[in-house]
Amino acid sequence: MLRVFLGWRRLRLLSRMCFAVCWRLPSCCAGTTSGHCSQLIWLRGAMGWHGMVTAEPLGRGREDGLVDPAELLPALPGPRGRTVTGDSRDESSGPRLMPLLLIKMINKSRGKILGVLALFLVMVWYSIYREDSFLKDANPIEHAAPLGLTGPFLLGSYTRDHPLFLQLKDYFWVKTPSLYELPYGTKGSEDILLRLLSITHYSLPESIQSLKCRRCAVVGNGHRLRNSSMGETINTYDVVIRLNNAPVHGYEQDVGSKTTMRLFYPESAHFDPRTENNPDTLLVLVPFKPMDFQWMEAILNDKKRVRKGFWKQPPLIWDANPERVRILNPYYMEVTAAKLLNLPMKQPRKVKQKPTTGLLAITLALHFCDLVHIAGFGYPDSANKKQTIHYYEQITLKSMAASEHNVSHEAVAIKRMLELGLVKNLTYF
Structure with a gap:
């Protein structure tokens, strides 16, 4: 039971580290397109205040294949019959836009996500291997x-x-x-x-x-x-x-x-x-x-x-x-x-x-x-x-x-x- 508990705590810690790496991607996107960076930065703000809800159909796109949040806002109805525009975002815009942008980001950054996931799995395996090696040395019988x-x-x-x-x-x-x-x-x-x-x-x-x-x-x-x-x-x-x-x-x-x-x-x-x-x-x-x-x-x-x-x-x-x-x-x-x-x-x-x-x-x-x-x-x-x-x-x-x-x-x-x-x-x- 102790090994299972320690392994679970280690898994949670490593997952938080991995999520932190993904979370800081917008601050390291100097070499990417400005549109992609703007989506990541806005997505981080939306996730910080709201959460994830069921995805809606994606709106219009730009020439570079990226979706600007301002272009999506007019097509989304606001609460109580109000219309949400790019200049007047209310509290309901974040939950509706976040899954759309998340899906788009995953499609564009699939290689990076798979790389981070592979790194995470390697870290978990190495952690378990080190613990087994320590237990063998500590109690060989x-x-x-x-x-x-x-x-x-x-x-x-x-x-x-x-x-x-x-x-x-x-x-x-x-x-x-x-x-x-x-x-x-x-x-x-x-x-x-x-x-x-x-x-x-x-x-x-x-x-x-x-x-x-x-x-x-x-x-x-x-x-x-x-x-x-x-x-x-x-x-x-x-x-x-x-x-x-x-x-x-x-x-x-x-x-x-x-x-x-x-x-x-x-x-x-x-x-x-x-x-x-x-x-x-x-x-x-x-x-x-x-x-x-x-x-x-x-x-x-x-x-x-x-x-x-x-x-x-x-x-x-x-x-x-x-x-x-x-x-x-x-x-x-x-x-x-x-x-x-x-x-x-x-x-x-x-x-x-x-x-x-x-x-x-x-x-x-x-x-x-x-x-x-x-x-x-x-x-x-x-x-x-x-x-x-x-x-x-x-x-x-x-x-x-x-x-x-x-x-x-x-x-x-x-x-x-x-x-x-x-x-x-x-x-x-």
């Missing part, structure tokens, strides 16, 4: 990137038809069986997954589902967030996606306090998710192996905990509301590996590489959101052995040496997305 144009070039068969979370109805009875094992499919894990999906949910909150334009911020765990003062900006997004066990309390000024979704796997789960999330936060399990399903089922059903099969001991107590738990569709892990990192779906056991949760979250956001901004992504230079990689702990890049993640390969993928305009970086990369 209101303007989404052209995802529909750039997405296919990077993600290949780009589609939003795949559901975000697994559910019994769509996954087991409607869609074809999965072709891959975890983490790129669910082949061989159907039985445990069937039991797990029967106690979890898959829906999105109505407040997010009903949005016409979803503005999303994917918050990484990188050191770049420390002392960034990005917290207030991050909280303004419709959807805020966080990763693993990255804390919020104590870092609100830099990372914000809003969490819409938190992606995690058992080894990265916080034993009390309520301390670092909002009450309505969706806790999204990213399954990398069948043991992840078993851990989740044991936790939610309070069964005997599973200890083997993890590279790091997951929490044995995980105080979460099952209604807030979701199981991420492995399709997004497949797209991240195949389209962004060019990884084969079947790899030798000794050379296995997997996408990080951060790159997976960006891929998920590109399918789910209309606008995607990222913050806290990027690792230190490989030569910098002392720089910490997270904003909340002191571990260095050395801890990533034995992982199954190729961070340099992922950095290239993120830079490519930035170059294409798929995402925008809120922190430096």
Whole structure:
């Protein structure tokens, strides 16, 4: 409403300026015929005292094609039967003569009027363009990137038809069986997954589902967030996606306090998710192996905990509301590996590489959101052995040496997305 009001006021101002230019034409007609100037000058006087009425038939003309007001006056009857002459004009002469002279002036000055009108339209367009440019610079999150144009070039068969979370109805009875094992499919894990999906949910909150334009911020765990003062900006997004066990309390000024979704796997789960999330936060399990399903089922059903099969001991107590738990569709892990990192779906056991949760979250956001901004992504230079990689702990890049993640390969993928305009970086990369 504010933009419409400001645009209307600007339109009125520009129209007055344009009318003022036309109004001053008689004072600048030194190069025109004296007859034409006399008509314009008299017309300005008539318009100043009277107004516009219905036009009458035009009277006699002069040799130069112009009509002198004095020649028209005798033919016009005055009020109460009086005759109006050139020497005795009464108050009724102005309204009768003005439309006749206006029509004649328009016929003779059509080029000038069209020129002024074109100038007026250009001024209106430029004014609106300047306002739009200012709004884009002042509040960039209101303007989404052209995802529909750039997405296919990077993600290949780009589609939003795949559901975000697994559910019994769509996954087991409607869609074809999965072709891959975890983490790129669910082949061989159907039985445990069937039991797990029967106690979890898959829906999105109505407040997010009903949005016409979803503005999303994917918050990484990188050191770049420390002392960034990005917290207030991050909280303004419709959807805020966080990763693993990255804390919020104590870092609100830099990372914000809003969490819409938190992606995690058992080894990265916080034993009390309520301390670092909002009450309505969706806790999204990213399954990398069948043991992840078993851990989740044991936790939610309070069964005997599973200890083997993890590279790091997951929490044995995980105080979460099952209604807030979701199981991420492995399709997004497949797209991240195949389209962004060019990884084969079947790899030798000794050379296995997997996408990080951060790159997976960006891929998920590109399918789910209309606008995607990222913050806290990027690792230190490989030569910098002392720089910490997270904003909340002191571990260095050395801890990533034995992982199954190729961070340099992922950095290239993120830079490519930035170059294409798929995402925008809120922190430096």
